[in-house]
Amino acid sequence: IGNFVYSGTEERNGYISPGHNSTYFDEETGQYYMIFHTRFPDNGEYHSVRVHQMFFTETGWPVIAPLRYAGEVIDDYTPAQVVGDYSALIFNKLISDEASTPQVIKLSKNGQITGDLSGNWKIADENSQYDAEVEISEVVYKGKFISCWDENQHKQVMTFTGTSESGIPLFIVKNEG
Numbered sequence: 001i002g003n004f005v006y007s008g009t010e011e012r013n014g015y016i017s018p019g020h021n022s023t024y025f026d027e028e029t030g031q032y033y034m035i036f037h038t039r040f041p042d043n044g045e046y047h048s049v050r051v052h053q054m055f056f057t058e059t060g061w062p063v064i065a066p067l068r069y070a071g072e073v074i075d076d077y078t079p080a081q082v083v084g085d086y087s088a089l090i091f092n093k094l095i096s097d098e099a100s101t102p103q104v105i106k107l108s109k110n111g112q113i114t115g116d117l118s119g120n121w122k123i124a125d126e127n128s129q130y131d132a133e134v135e136i137s138e139v140v141y142k143g144k145f146i147s148c149w150d151e152n153q154h155k156q157v158m159t160f161t162g163t164s165e166s167g168i169p170l171f172i173v174k175n176e177g
Contacts, residue, residue, distance in 0.1 A: 001064070001169055003099040004089050005041045006152060013152050014041045014099060015050075023054060023062075032056075034064050041099060055161070057142040058124075058131045063161040066171035070149035072156075074130050077145050079123060082158055083109045088117060089171040090136070105136075105172070121160075134162055134170060141170040150176075 005014035021036035032054035039047045052064040053072065065072070066089075087102035103116035113119040119136040123145065134141045143162020150157045153176050160172035 001171075002091050002094075003097065004091070004171075005099045005101055006087055006089075006173065015039070016041055016043075016099065018050070032062075033069060034062075053146070055130075055144045055146075057144075057163060058129060059142055061142070061163050061167075063143050063163055063169065065146055065148050066159045066161055066173050067148040067150055067157075072146060072148050074144060074146045076130060077123065077147070077158070079109055079111075081147075082121070082123065082145055083107050084158070085115075085175045086160075086172045087175055088136070090117075091169045091171075093168070102173075104175075107172075132160065132162070134160055134172065136170070139164050139168070141168075143170070148173075 003016050016039040018036050018038040021034050024033045034052050034054045037047050037049050051069045053069050054062055054064050056062055086105050088105045089100050089102050091100055105113050105115035105117050107113055107121050111120050111122055117136045121134045124131040130144050132145050141162035141164050145160050147156055148159045155176055157174040157176050162170045
């Protein structure tokens with residue numbers, strides 16, 4: 001991932017220069033984590049360590065939850081749990097001090113994505129591995145939906161993390177108003 005900001009007024013509403021990461025596998029729970037440090041928008045050199053849960057796509061690529069770990073456990077979500085208004089961050093491979101900003105989208109129960117971006121989404125029918133796909137502007141992102149604690153919205157929200165075939169990450173975070 002690169003620099004990004006979510007809309008909002010919280011001082012830690014995004015990451016600047018996330019890096020120096022390590023991964024950890026918990027043998028007892030079978031969960032993977034990515035641990036890294038990051039700075040925050042408009043906070044100078046102040047930095048903090050972050051832990052995000054890590055998953056693997058159906059094609060074997062690692063992806064991390066869009067929000068920091070707060071004890072969440074991935075589950076077999078229904079489409080009704082996924083529909084709603086979201087902020088979508090599509091990263092790129094450029095090395096820059098610019099921060100990615102979110103696009104506002106809506107995931108509808110018919111599988112369509114509308115708003116600033118358009119496309120489709122789906123959850124696998126036989127979802128033992130919790131696989132999902134989001135297609136935006138004809139690019140398919142394979143990944144996972146996971147309910148995470150959002151420290152900016154102060155509540156549990158649905159999120160999506162995925163990656164394209166060319167390795168471009170996508171974070172989607174539900175806006176609960």
